[in-house]
Amino acid sequence: MITIPPAVLSRVAKPARYTGHEHNSVVKDPAGVDAAFALAFPDVYEVGMSHLGLKILYHIINRRPDAAAERVYAPWPDMEAEMRAAGIPLHTLESFRPVGEFDVVGFTLQYELSYTNILNMLDLAGIPLKSADRGEGHPLIIAGGPCAFNAEPLADFIDFFVLGESEEAVDDVAAAVADWKKAGKPGGRRGFLARAAAIPGVYVPAFYDAAYNADGTLAAVTANHPAAPPVVTKRVVADLEQVAYPTKPVLPFLEIIHDRIMLELFRGCTRGCRFCQAGVLYRPVRERKPETLLRLAQELVDNTGYSEISLTSLSSADYSCLKDIVGRLIDQFKDQGVSVSLPSLRIDSFSIELAQEVQKVRKSGLTFAPEAGTQRLRDVINKGVTEKDLEEAVGAAFRAGWSGVKLYFMIGLPTETDDDIKGIAALARRVTDIYREVKGKRGAKVSVSVSSFVPKPHTPFQWYGQNDMAELERKQQLLKTLFKDRSVSFSWHDAHVSFLEAVFARGDRRLGEVLLAAWRQGAKFDGWSEYFKFALWQEAFREAGVDPHFYAGRERTADEVLPWDHLSAGVDKAFLEREYRQALDAAPTADCRRGDCSVCGVCQGLGVDIIDWGASS
Amino acid sequence: MSVKYRLAITKGEAVRYVSHLDYMRSIERAVRRTKLPAAYSEGFNPHMKIAFASALSVGVASEAEYMDIELTGDVDPAAMGEALASQLPPGIAVGRFRQIPATGYPALMAVVNLAAYRIRLPLPAGTAGDAIEAIGRFNAAAVVTYIKENPKGKKEIDVKTYVREVAATPVADGLELAVEVRITPTGSIKPTEVIKVLVEKFGLPADPDTALVTRTGLFVADGNSRISPLDI
Numbered sequence: 001m002i003t004i005p006p007a008v009l010s011r012v013a014k015p016a017r018y019t020g021h022e023h024n025s026v027v028k029d030p031a032g033v034d035a036a037f038a039l040a041f042p043d044v045y046e047v048g049m050s051h052l053g054l055k056i057l058y059h060i061i062n063r064r065p066d067a068a069a070e071r072v073y074a075p076w077p078d079m080e081a082e083m084r085a086a087g088i089p090l091h092t093l094e095s096f097r098p099v100g101e102f103d104v105v106g107f108t109l110q111y112e113l114s115y116t117n118i119l120n121m122l123d124l125a126g127i128p129l130k131s132a133d134r135g136e137g138h139p140l141i142i143a144g145g146p147c148a149f150n151a152e153p154l155a156d157f158i159d160f161f162v163l164g165e166s167e168e169a170v171d172d173v174a175a176a177v178a179d180w181k182k183a184g185k186p187g188g189r190r191g192f193l194a195r196a197a198a199i200p201g202v203y204v205p206a207f208y209d210a211a212y213n214a215d216g217t218l219a220a221v222t223a224n225h226p227a228a229p230p231v232v233t234k235r236v237v238a239d240l241e242q243v244a245y246p247t248k249p250v251l252p253f254l255e256i257i258h259d260r261i262m263l264e265l266f267r268g269c270t271r272g273c274r275f276c277q278a279g280v281l282y283r284p285v286r287e288r289k290p291e292t293l294l295r296l297a298q299e300l301v302d303n304t305g306y307s308e309i310s311l312t313s314l315s316s317a318d319y320s321c322l323k324d325i326v327g328r329l330i331d332q333f334k335d336q337g338v339s340v341s342l343p344s345l346r347i348d349s350f351s352i353e354l355a356q357e358v359q360k361v362r363k364s365g366l367t368f369a370p371e372a373g374t375q376r377l378r379d380v381i382n383k384g385v386t387e388k389d390l391e392e393a394v395g396a397a398f399r400a401g402w403s404g405v406k407l408y409f410m411i412g413l414p415t416e417t418d419d420d421i422k423g424i425a426a427l428a429r430r431v432t433d434i435y436r437e438v439k440g441k442r443g444a445k446v447s448v449s450v451s452s453f454v455p456k457p458h459t460p461f462q463w464y465g466q467n468d469m470a471e472l473e474r475k476q477q478l479l480k481t482l483f484k485d486r487s488v489s490f491s492w493h494d495a496h497v498s499f500l501e502a503v504f505a506r507g508d509r510r511l512g513e514v515l516l517a518a519w520r521q522g523a524k525f526d527g528w529s530e531y532f533k534f535a536l537w538q539e540a541f542r543e544a545g546v547d548p549h550f551y552a553g554r555e556r557t558a559d560e561v562l563p564w565d566h567l568s569a570g571v572d573k574a575f576l577e578r579e580y581r582q583a584l585d586a587a588p589t590a591d592c593r594r595g596d597c598s599v600c601g602v603c604q605g606l607g608v609d610i611i612d613w614g615a616s617s
Numbered sequence: 618m619s620v621k622y623r624l625a626i627t628k629g630e631a632v633r634y635v636s637h638l639d640y641m642r643s644i645e646r647a648v649r650r651t652k653l654p655a656a657y658s659e660g661f662n663p664h665m666k667i668a669f670a671s672a673l674s675v676g677v678a679s680e681a682e683y684m685d686i687e688l689t690g691d692v693d694p695a696a697m698g699e700a701l702a703s704q705l706p707p708g709i710a711v712g713r714f715r716q717i718p719a720t721g722y723p724a725l726m727a728v729v730n731l732a733a734y735r736i737r738l739p740l741p742a743g744t745a746g747d748a749i750e751a752i753g754r755f756n757a758a759a760v761v762t763y764i765k766e767n768p769k770g771k772k773e774i775d776v777k778t779y780v781r782e783v784a785a786t787p788v789a790d791g792l793e794l795a796v797e798v799r800i801t802p803t804g805s806i807k808p809t810e811v812i813k814v815l816v817e818k819f820g821l822p823a824d825p826d827t828a829l830v831t832r833t834g835l836f837v838a839d840g841n842s843r844i845s846p847l848d849i
Contacts, residue, residue, distance in 0.1 A: 005827075006676070006826075006827060006828075006829050007824065007826040007827045009634050009676065010676050010826045010827075010828075011826055015634035015675060015676065016634050016635045016636065016639060016675075018634075019631075019633075019634045019635075021631040021632065021706065021707050021708065022706070023643070023646075023647075023706045251643075251646065251706075253632065253635045253639045253640075253642075253643055253706075254635075254636075254639055255638075255639065255642070301649075302650065302652075303650070304646065304650070305645070305646030305647060305648070305649035305650040305704075306646065306649075307649065336649070337649070337655075337657050337663055337665075
């Protein structure tokens with residue numbers, strides 16, 4: 001057991017990140033379990049503790065008598081320096097044992113800019129960074145989450161990936177580890193990996209070889225081991241009613257990013273926005289029953305003492321029984337001082353009505369995401385909202401008493417022209433005009449946040465060449481000149497960050513050396529602007545002899561082998577191609593839940609169905 | 618009908634590094650888990666009606682904290698104690714408590730004016746004599762000026778207004794100090810600042826970062842009398 005000296009804790013910021021003892025944390029005797037998991041989040045405590053996926057894994061693993069799950073987050077750089085100076089290895093918050101002593105270390109991959117933190121955490125744990133250098137005494141390093149759907153940039157470092165939903169897969173992995181250990185670890189690590197490769201959804205990168213063409217493009221990724229399937233397909237839970245939900249989450253002392261109850265209404269989204277990776281990865285839509293949600297909410301309130309329930313999903317306004325569930329939650333909890341919040345809203349007046357409903361307990365801001373400034377471009381991305389929708393929603397919001405709204409947009413989308421950029425400013429101006437029409441005076445607070453489009457694997461835009469940084473910056477500057485009104489505040493994301501995201505989102509195995517080089521030069525917490533150093537990445541690309549523009553800015557042809565072609569989200573590549581062509585024609589595709597099936601292949605291929613309680617009742 | 622209780626509670630080793638705000642929030646959540654009929658303030662962001670005597674710094678534990686809590690209904694005191702004990706996080710325990718008048722009773726913040734601390738201070742081997750001498754010089758000084766810095770700015774204070782003397786007892790790896798600090802309406806000084814003053818101004822041969830501070834008492838003091846906020 002590791003003890004951190006008081007002097008260390010008194011020198012670092014927010015020492016409660018490192019001291020554990022949180023309510024509902026599960027501390028098991030390591031000697032009593034066969035499979036000990038260290039669940040690692042490659043970012044700081046307050047971010048990692050907010051993540052629902054890890055709460056689910058923690059709950060499901062700890063439910064097993066033969067397994068234990070403990071937590072570990074990336075120490076903030078002040079703590080890392082203290083740990084290195086004092087020789088304190090990376091350790092968990094439950095048993096304070098070194099991460100290197102666990103059977104499995106599982107990382108969740110939420111965003112590309114957390115990759116260097118994974119290397120840094122392995123190093124702090126004293127675990128060799130590359131899978132090939134690990135011996136029999138080292139833990140198995142596994143990873144899951146959205147970025148696992150293009151696992152290739154991390155192929156050198158992760159022993160195996162698990163694609164898709166974890167509830168059932170993690171039980172399979174835990175059982176496999178326990179069985180293998182009880183059998184005396186036959187075949188050693190490689191023996192275990194062969195067993196793991198037979199579990200649906202598991203991808204063992206060492207069991208595949210990548211070959212390249214003379215022009216640098218990928219020729220093929222081929223299995224080199226009999227246990228490795230040619231294509232690994234994601235796991236999907238057919239019915240969310242049948243899997244456990246974490247109703248006793250670890251309660252932090254520190255204020256974390258999402259410091260409230262997270263009640264997941266449903267998984268998936270059928271709107272089909274063409275830029276959206278989550279919309280593909282989590283298909284199809286599967287709703288929880290309202291009765292189930294009410295029961296889970298009561299358990300969560302009883303077990304946490306939180307005063308806010310946040311209804312989460314990719315698009316909560318699309319929950320078929322939303323009005324019903326919001327009303328019933330408010331009724332059930334209003335006397336206990338517990339409020340309800342809706343973090344993601346669709347742009348329509350129905351949503352405003354609901355927002356008003358939940359405001360009875362608590363006031364919060366309103367955010368809309370038109371994503372693009374003109375109708376033509378919104379048709380390209382299949383956003384499915386019109387300027388009229390926005391006008392009505394904003395008008396309803398102002399009439400209901402809100403005076404400020406946030407608007408989210410992207411620049412650098414396929415087919416975008418300067419007219420589309422100007423459309424963003426025009427839309428923001430239209431919102432301030434509506435305020436004046438409704439209120440008869442000025443004073444609307446409109447904040448416009450603009451990110452740069454990053455093409456993501458498994459989406460219709462996966463082939464698209466990202467705008468280069470100079471072009472993105474030109475568009476940002478153009479937009480800046482268009483916001484003269486002081487009632488509109490304008491912020492944008494660093495184009496360098498978006499560029500790096502694009503490189504790693506669509507990268508292949510050759511990026512492993514770049515990651516190593518960047519980490520060696522000190523890259524970490526790249527998602528935090530105070531630590532992001534682009535120059536260091538440029539140096540890393542040079543050192544590894546890799547051209548980043550090859551990955552970010554190059555338009556792929558339809559026949560090019562993509563680094564994630566052997567990893568399947570269940571959605572057909574032909575469907576994505578069709579959607580890309582329709583995008584270029586600005587032709588919309590209907591929501592498959594209520595309109596015609598768009599034959600993306602997921603229900604048919606995975607043998608699952610859309611579950612929509614509103615439609616069935 | 619509203620009922621108020623005053624409770625003695627602890628901030629033990631498990632929560633030593635939890636900030637005052639986080640400590641309060643953890644207690645609020647524990648109270649919510651007990652389902653006791655806690656009273657809330659009105660308004661958009663209703664707050665549980667809980668009050669504390671004086672904030673503890675991050676890293677400081679306590680054997681003697683006090684909190685007042687208002688409930689909207691009558692509860693059996695024994696049941697309340699049990700309910701809280703079952704829900705409070707490790708390190709936070711309920712000691713003695715009693716019902717206090719719902720109105721017109723002085724708030725903790727207003728009456729507590731003295732805090733006692735025990736400080737474990739490791740010292741380099743063979744420096745205990747020098748350390749005790751340094752503390753003796755501090756005790757003998759009439760005025761000790763110190764520039765207190767916080768995010769709002771700098772303020773010059775006389776340490777002796779708040780701390781008359783520091784008692785030192787040698788222990789295995791250093792000293793155990795006993796300090797009483799006055800809390801006044803215009804301010805106070807933190808025990809860690811007292812250590813800093815001893816190191817910087819009196820040559821105490823110690824690293825202030827290694828000091829382990831525990832609050833041992835909070836009092837309503839008048840001259841030489843000291844009573845617990847539970848006994849007023």
